[in-house]
Amino acid sequence: MHRLSERLLDPAVPGDLQALQELHGSVPDFYQTTYGRPPAGQEAEATFLDLPPGKGPEDKVVLGFFEAGALVGCAELLRSYPDPSTAYLGLLLVSQAHQGRGLGRRILERVYDLAAGWGCEGLRLAVIATNGKARRFWLRQGFLEVARKPYPGATGPALVLQRPNPRYRPARPAASMAPAEAGAPLENR
Numbered sequence: 001m002h003r004l005s006e007r008l009l010d011p012a013v014p015g016d017l018q019a020l021q022e023l024h025g026s027v028p029d030f031y032q033t034t035y036g037r038p039p040a041g042q043e044a045e046a047t048f049l050d051l052p053p054g055k056g057p058e059d060k061v062v063l064g065f066f067e068a069g070a071l072v073g074c075a076e077l078l079r080s081y082p083d084p085s086t087a088y089l090g091l092l093l094v095s096q097a098h099q100g101r102g103l104g105r106r107i108l109e110r111v112y113d114l115a116a117g118w119g120c121e122g123l124r125l126a127v128i129a130t131n132g133k134a135r136r137f138w139l140r141q142g143f144l145e146v147a148r149k150p151y152p153g154a155t156g157p158a159l160v161l162q163r164p165n166p167r168y169r170p171a172r173p174a175a176s177m178a179p180a181e182a183g184a185p186l187e188n189r
């Protein structure tokens with residue numbers, strides 16, 4: 001396996017929009033299973049720009065994962081949605097040719113880190129019920145179904161899945177620090 005590198009994708013960076021659209025095009029089985037059609041051509045733009053009400057571009061990141069210079073995976077993450085302590089994983093995509101090699105799990109680890117950096121103690125996402133491969137993946141990663149909603153345009157309802165963020169560490173209030181931590185003289189430690 002080549003080394004996996006990552007960086008934020010940006011529609012203003014030449015090549016990023018096209019590379020992301022090619023990544024969407026590299027998962028035909030996902031589109032057929034989930035939407036009953038191939039990708040339409042606007043998916044990369046939607047990944048960058050689509051936002052729920054009340055959220056702005058500053059709340060969203062699209063992380064790209066590269067192997068040997070090629071974009072092989074991405075994660076789209078929304079800060080503090082649908083509530084301040086939750087990060088919403090809008091999309092996790094691994095190129096079909098690279099699936100089943102542990103990349104999805106490695107990308108998810110980075111998502112946990114990023115969400116923890118935002119102070120988000122929970123992760124939430126939606127998976128279309130007909131997407132059995134992804135559904136199994138999420139359940140294996142410790143996500144649990146918390147709701148089920150109709151999803152117009154998809155081949156089945158959306159299952160809303162959630163799990164605590166394993167990387168989240170609550171900030172310790174200064175007042176509750178033990179004396180040693182709060183700066184007691186060295187000889188007392």
Ligand SMILES: CC(C)(COP(=O)(O)OP(=O)(O)OC[C@H]1O[C@@H](n2cnc3c(N)ncnc32)[C@H](O)[C@@H]1OP(=O)(O)O)[C@@H](O)C(=O)NCCC(=O)NCCS
Pocket residue numbers: 027030091092093094095098099100101102103104105106125126127128131133134136137140
């Ligand atoms: C769902 C998806 C993100 C999973 O990513 P992935 O890279 O295929 O998943 P992984 O390889 O990390 O994990 C799948 C299995 O491969 C195993 N695996 C195979 N080779 C491995 C390796 N070399 N190292 C680690 N794990 C490996 C993993 O253990 C895991 O098995 P498990 O489920 O028994 O734990 C990916 O299939 C995908 O992008 N699908 C299309 C888009 C999609 O459905 N996205 C989700 C929408 S909600």
